[in-house]
Amino acid sequence: MISISILGSGNVAKHLWDAFLAQKEVTVNQVIGRNPNTLAHFAGKTNTSQNFESFMDADVYIIAVSDDAIPEVSPYLKNKGGLVVHTSGSVSLDVLADNPRAGIFYPLQTFTKTQHADFKEVPICLETKTEADGQLLHTLASLISDRVYFVDFEQRKKLHLAAVFANNFSNHMFHIAHEICEKNNLSFDILKPLILETSKKIERLSPYESQTGPARRKDTGTLQKHINLIKEENQKEIYRLLSRSIQQTYGKKL
Numbered sequence: 486m487i488s489i490s491i492l493g494s495g496n497v498a499k500h501l502w503d504a505f506l507a508q509k510e511v512t513v514n515q516v517i518g519r520n521p522n523t524l525a526h527f528a529g530k531t532n533t534s535q536n537f538e539s540f541m542d543a544d545v546y547i548i549a550v551s552d553d554a555i556p557e558v559s560p561y562l563k564n565k566g567g568l569v570v571h572t573s574g575s576v577s578l579d580v581l582a583d584n585p586r587a588g589i590f591y592p593l594q595t596f597t598k599t600q601h602a603d604f605k606e607v608p609i610c611l612e613t614k615t616e617a618d619g620q621l622l623h624t625l626a627s628l629i630s631d632r633v634y635f636v637d638f639e640q641r642k643k644l645h646l647a648a649v650f651a652n653n654f655s656n657h658m659f660h661i662a663h664e665i666c667e668k669n670n671l672s673f674d675i676l677k678p679l680i681l682e683t684s685k686k687i688e689r690l691s692p693y694e695s696q697t698g699p700a701r702r703k704d705t706g707t708l709q710k711h712i713n714l715i716k717e718e719n720q721k722e723i724y725r726l727l728s729r730s731i732q733q734t735y736g737k738k739l
C-alpha cells in the first residue's frame with residue numbers, strides 16, 4: 486500500500502485524485518489547497534485542508550500547483566520524510582532542493598477539469614535522485630498508467646517544448662479556424678472530421694508524410710488568395726510564417 490497526499494486543487498490535482506482513488510493499492514490521505522471552492526470537490530472521500538502546515542504523513546507528496554508556486558509550497562514538506570514530487574514539464578528538480586527526497590511526476594497530457602482523462606493512456610515522465618525512490622515512483626505511476634518513462638530534465642524540457650508545438654499551438658490554430666467559421670456563418674462542426682483525421686493520421690504516417698495543402702504543393706495562387714482573404718494583420722503573419730516553414734521543410738523556393 487502506498488499513501489499519497491496532493492497539494493493543489495486544480496486540473497492536474499483533480500485528475501490524479503480521480504485516478505488514484507480508484508486504486509486499491511493506494512491511499513489518498515489528504516488534499517491540501519488554498520482555494521476552498523475547488524477543494525470542496527475532494528471533501529467527503531479524502532481529508533482536505535487549507536492549512537499548509539497540517540500535512541498528514543504520506544509516502545509520496547504530489548505538488549500539483551502552478552509552476553511558479555512550487556518553490557513557495559515545497560518548503561512546507563521539507564521535514565516530512567516522504568518523497569516530494571512535482572508535476573511540471575518545465576520546472577527542474579532543483580526547485581525541490583530543500584526536500585531530501587525529491588522527484589518529478591509529469592503526466593504528459595492536456596487536462597481540463599470537465600474532460601475525463603483515461604490515465605492508462607497518459608504518459609507519465611519520472612525523475613528521482615535515488616534508485617529506491619525511482620522504484621517507488623515507478624510502482625505508483627504504473628498503477629494508473631501503462632506508459633511510464635524515466636526522463637531527465639534536459640529531455641523533459643524538450644518534451645514540454647515539443648508538446649507546446651503539438652498541442653497548444655495546434656489548438657490555437659483550431660481557435661483561429663473556429664473564429665473564421667463563426668465570422669462567416671459557418672458551423673465549426675464541418676471542420677471537425679478534418680481535425681480528427683489530422684490527428685488520427687499520425688498513428689499511421691509521420692507528420693512529414695501527412696502534410697498536405699497549398700504551401701506543400703507550392704500553389705502560390707491559392708496562398709495569395711488566402712492572404713487577401715485574411716483581414717487581421719496578426720493572422721496574415723501567422724499564415725505567411727507557417728506557409729514559409731512548410732515550404733522550407735519540403736525544400737521548395739519561397
Ligand SMILES: NC(=O)c1ccc[n+]([C@@H]2O[C@H](COP(=O)([O-])OP(=O)(O)OC[C@H]3O[C@@H](n4cnc5c(N)ncnc54)[C@H](OP(=O)(O)O)[C@@H]3O)[C@@H](O)[C@H]2O)c1
Pocket residue numbers: 493494495496497498518519520523548549550551552554557558572573574575591592593594595596597
Ligand atoms: N493542465 C495540464 O494540462 C497540465 C499537464 C501536465 C502538467 N501540468 C502541471 O501541473 C501543475 C498544475 O497545473 P494545473 O493545470 O492543475 O493548474 P491549475 O488548474 O491552474 O491549478 C493550479 C493550482 O495551484 C494553486 N496555486 C497557485 N498558486 C498558488 C500558491 N501561491 N500557493 C498555493 N497554491 C497555489 C491553485 O490555487 P487557486 O485555485 O487558488 O489559484 C490551483 O489549485 C503545473 O505545474 C503544470 O505545469 C499541467
